[in-house]
Amino acid sequence: MSEVTTTDLYEVTMALSYLREDMRAPATFSLFVRDLPPGRGFLVAAGLEPALDHLARFRVGRSDVQVFADALRRPAEDLEPLHGLSFDGEVRAVPEGRIVLPGEPLLEVTAPLPQAQLVETYLLCLLCHQTAVASKAARCVLAAAGRTLVDFSLRRTHGPAAGLQAARLGALVGFAGTSNVAAARRYGIPAAGTMAHSYVEAFPSEEAAFRAFARTHPGPVTLLVDTYDTDAGVATAARVLGDLGLGPGCAIRLDSGDLDAQARRARTALDAAGLADVQIIASGGLDEFAVDRLVRGGAPIDAYAVGTKVGTAADAPYLDMAYKLVEYDGRPVMKLSSAKETAPGPKQVFRGPGLRDVIGLANEEPPEGTEPLLRTMMRGGLRTEPPDTLAAARARFEADLAELPDEARRLDGPTAPVPAPSTRLTVLTTVVKHRIEAFRVTPGRPPA
């Protein structure tokens, strides 16, 4: 399935119309999140790397033209103007891992109008999903307060490809590992995993299962202790580990029940058995709230495996993300209908200490003591920088997180800092709005 045809049909109808009307002047579209979902005090920019890869590959081939024509029930020759169209525009974007706030562009595309239009759906699809999941994972990092986090989400993500991204995005914000073997390989993330309840059940006894596992996997093992009775499972695990002379690098995993109480009893039992080095891993429907309760309650849990709710960003599985035309042929553009007003013109975000951000125009000088967030990532359809690394993205996230104000870090009812518009952006918005309103009264081209 060609990536080029993975698009909304209206991108095709519009692009064709622009070509037929000879509207090939440069257009700038701005991709941003209007409002944060309840329960989010910040977002983590993600999805840019695959988006740039997509744009670099983008080219409408002969077979794509045929697919477009069939979708429109028109002969392929009607769609011929689209044939060979590739992306040769400019992309300015916030690198992955940076914290972004409502209204701040994550990405701006400047390209001949048909191109800039045709790539809309795919860009939104990648950035919306990945920013939503990275932002959820980032909240787990806050909750874990330095404890180890591992991604266990693959079985519940929205398909295998979403699972691959969930592992990548976890690593991007600081997770130490993933259960997903393919993701571990592709992104160089440590792979993690032990045994399921079914493994224990397949043996005559829990002890037989633990001993068989240790035979197959010599060296440190993690044993799942809650298949039948958790306290008995811990005792069995301690006996097996003790008999085999194992300890450092080993762990037990708790996957159900009252994790706090079980972890405390398990810690006591392991310590009493001389297994102070054996760690305790918790899993089972955990999210940032559950991790936070366990961490703040002092549960002796060394590592948390989070899955379902993080990999699906369950409480906010989508963002109110838009891709809006802000300039066409040198003319700033904005949309006024209903409450969804869009500020006109290509933009830049100027980040001050404590995430006191200013949204200004792309060609403004940065205010004193601020840093521009959007960087030129493509020019003439080519990437201007080598591919980003997860380590670099993670370092950016950690640096921004250190500056995040307390009210945005809160897990319960956080509030995001509100970026201020620059004076020049405010003036431009007022001018363009007046121009459109004048045009409403007197239909026709708005005064230049």
Next chain:
Amino acid sequence: MSEVTTTDLYEVTMALSYLREDMRAPATFSLFVRDLPPGRGFLVAAGLEPALDHLARFRVGRSDVQVFADALRRPAEDLEPLHGLSFDGEVRAVPEGRIVLPGEPLLEVTAPLPQAQLVETYLLCLLCHQTAVASKAARCVLAAAGRTLVDFSLRRTHGPAAGLQAARLGALVGFAGTSNVAAARRYGIPAAGTMAHSYVEAFPSEEAAFRAFARTHPGPVTLLVDTYDTDAGVATAARVLGDLGLGPGCAIRLDSGDLDAQARRARTALDAAGLADVQIIASGGLDEFAVDRLVRGGAPIDAYAVGTKVGTAADAPYLDMAYKLVEYDGRPVMKLSSAKETAPGPKQVFRGPGLRDVIGLANEEPPEGTEPLLRTMMRGGLRTEPPDTLAAARARFEADLAELPDEARRLDGPTAPVPAPSTRLTVLTTVVKHRIEAFRVTPGRPPA
């Protein structure tokens, strides 16, 4: 990226251990949803077709072995027993489109234990995601009460592959079209789409935009009328359509604001302009609740485009789906820990009229007047039936939906019918539970 390595690492550690311990006896795993999420009164089985394709292709190649070995930081020769492993087991499953209830197996795998274990994660990933989305889409079908539904979700699904499935699953429950060109092609779904606000903004005026669109796309067009002022947009659309002699097959689209009020005013204006044939399409953050309010309020809307909330199954983006060992080497197995009890043994679901279902054992005779839901879909690793069609799945869904009781159809606070266990399943559960509890008191192999 190999599908085989798209798995949780623990499937690999367990499968290897089973092979090393020579535990290759047949195992049956049952895949089912324990409890429905709040707001669901039924589920629509989905994901089976791609799951069967996956199993038919499944084979651990040389490079997969290397990836597994690297994930475990062990030499490839240690993983050699996995090399060449393919799936040659049996699959019994509920065909796509059927309504399923909590506790009812959607699928049962019977295969040598290592194989049955190794395919767990991928099967869960496909069936959980797709059943969640199909079930959400099905609620839109209930709300639309016969009106046309179209999938607009691609920009907000969890990646492009999830978008492809969202379109397929919409069509499976009765949507008339999708905006997703690739999905339209792949699954033979009518493609739908018109123009965005940015298109209108790129022209000197709304009227210029409408006329240009009609020039590029001769014949019936759909015009987006809410970029500036909706009533004015409707008037402009009516004028352009009238001038061009268009009418039947044309539509206007409303994407923001009070859709009910705007649709009524638009209908009046269109009718007054002699455009009674021009339809009204509504979009913009719609879900089953919004569609239901509009339909029951009598809004003159002919078609609803639903996207974000359906494609992400936003209020229930995952299901409490499990893949549990229920029999190994002829011995029924169950898990007792915490509240997550699993009934033992291979099962069948016997559907009675009004979805009064009985969950029994696979080898039971169907009770009078019932129909078994699970069919043998693979035997010896080969599909026993030709690939299913969307039309057949849709027909199954429609037939089951007609039998669905009112309390399960309700959009607000629905309650699902509760399947009854058969007498034989109840007896087996009691016997196995006693056997495990005896074993708890006297550790060792439970009495046979």
